[in-house]
Amino acid sequence: MGEHIQCGDLLDELSEYLDGQAREEVCAAIEAHMLDCPDCRIMVDTLRKTIHLYREQESQLGMPDDVRKRLLITLDLQDWVG
Amino acid sequence: MRYTLARIIPGKQPFELFMHPNDTEKTFTIEALREGDKQAFSVMVEMYSPPLYRLVLRMLGDSQEAEDALQETFIQAFRKIHQFEGRSRISTWLYRIAANQALMRLRKREPVFISVDEPVDTTEGGLLPRQLRDWCCLPEAEFMSSEAAQRLDHAINDLSPALKATFVLRDLQDLSTRETAEILEISESAVKTRLLRARLELRERLSDYFGERLEALDNG
Numbered sequence: 001m002g003e004h005i006q007c008g009d010l011l012d013e014l015s016e017y018l019d020g021q022a023r024e025e026v027c028a029a030i031e032a033h034m035l036d037c038p039d040c041r042i043m044v045d046t047l048r049k050t051i052h053l054y055r056e057q058e059s060q061l062g063m064p065d066d067v068r069k070r071l072l073i074t075l076d077l078q079d080w081v082g
Numbered sequence: 083m084r085y086t087l088a089r090i091i092p093g094k095q096p097f098e099l100f101m102h103p104n105d106t107e108k109t110f111t112i113e114a115l116r117e118g119d120k121q122a123f124s125v126m127v128e129m130y131s132p133p134l135y136r137l138v139l140r141m142l143g144d145s146q147e148a149e150d151a152l153q154e155t156f157i158q159a160f161r162k163i164h165q166f167e168g169r170s171r172i173s174t175w176l177y178r179i180a181a182n183q184a185l186m187r188l189r190k191r192e193p194v195f196i197s198v199d200e201p202v203d204t205t206e207g208g209l210l211p212r213q214l215r216d217w218c219c220l221p222e223a224e225f226m227s228s229e230a231a232q233r234l235d236h237a238i239n240d241l242s243p244a245l246k247a248t249f250v251l252r253d254l255q256d257l258s259t260r261e262t263a264e265i266l267e268i269s270e271s272a273v274k275t276r277l278l279r280a281r282l283e284l285r286e287r288l289s290d291y292f293g294e295r296l297e298a299l300d301n302g
Contacts, residue, residue, distance in 0.1 A: 015278045042216045043285075046292075049218045050285040051253055053225055057234055058254040063135040067149050071131060072124070074153045075160070080124035 005029045007040055018048055100172065102129055112172065115163045127156055130173060133255055134180045140250045141184035143239040151183040158183075170264055177265040181247055188243050211282065213289030217296045224295050237287035241280055248273055249280035
């Protein structure tokens with residue numbers, strides 16, 4: 001990828017860019033492209049928000065205590081945990 | 083998740099000590115698991131059951147089935163621990179058993195064959211976005227509503243098992259591309275392709291809903 005990228009090229013680099021793993025020049029090219037391309041900017045922003053929403057939801061997803069208790073009973077380990 | 087120390091005892095091979103992240107008194111070794119040490123098993127179960135439960139719950143979308151799959155995962159782990167050769171991490175091995183448990187249950191539900199090896203459409207037409215409404219500016223309350231939570235659940239449940247497993251392991255459990263590839267027994271490039279596809283599909287589905295919410299607010 002050179003200094004300038006097209007919309008179609010963005011997809012090839014998108015995941016690494018969102019994960020902060022893209023090379024510096026790739027990040028610069030994507031950011032320069034998004035300044036001139038509102039559609040790509042919206043796509044990237046809403047994609048980032050999508051991942052964020054699922055991570056937020058995941059952080060609230062715990063294993064219920066009764067599930068843990070039944071697991072330990074099934075495995076006959078209830079006497080080994082405090 | 084891996085908390086290990088190398089313990090060296092004179093005259094013995096060095097071995098890894100797996101340590102509970104919240105209680106350094108709780109440890110286990112692979113050797114102890116192989117010897118049937120229940121204390122060691124209980125520490126392993128305490129360490130890995132929460133992330134494995136979240137994996138199977140996301141894969142199956144049903145709390146009862148997830149609980150059954152979790153129990154079966156550890157029953158199999160106990161039975162097969164002597165087959166664990168240490169070529170992968172113990173967590174990778176457990177995740178693989180859990181992912182296979184979830185996939186087996188999905189196969190029972192669906193008459194069609196379900197596999198993590200299913201082909202994924204990577205043509206440009208299959209990946210290009212359709213929805214281009216900027217819903218990021220919605221009020222925070224819109225993202226926190228119970229309806230929004232249901233839409234998130236529906237969107238992820240509608241993903242194919244191959245995409246769902248990849249998204250959950252990489253984005254929600256924060257595992258590396260390499261570890262995800264080992265768990266799902268696919269190549270690292272397949273993980274990258276599936277992760278992008280999963281993210282884009284989820285974005286499209288959420289854009290349908292949040293785009294409508296944006297319009298409703300604009301018109302209201």
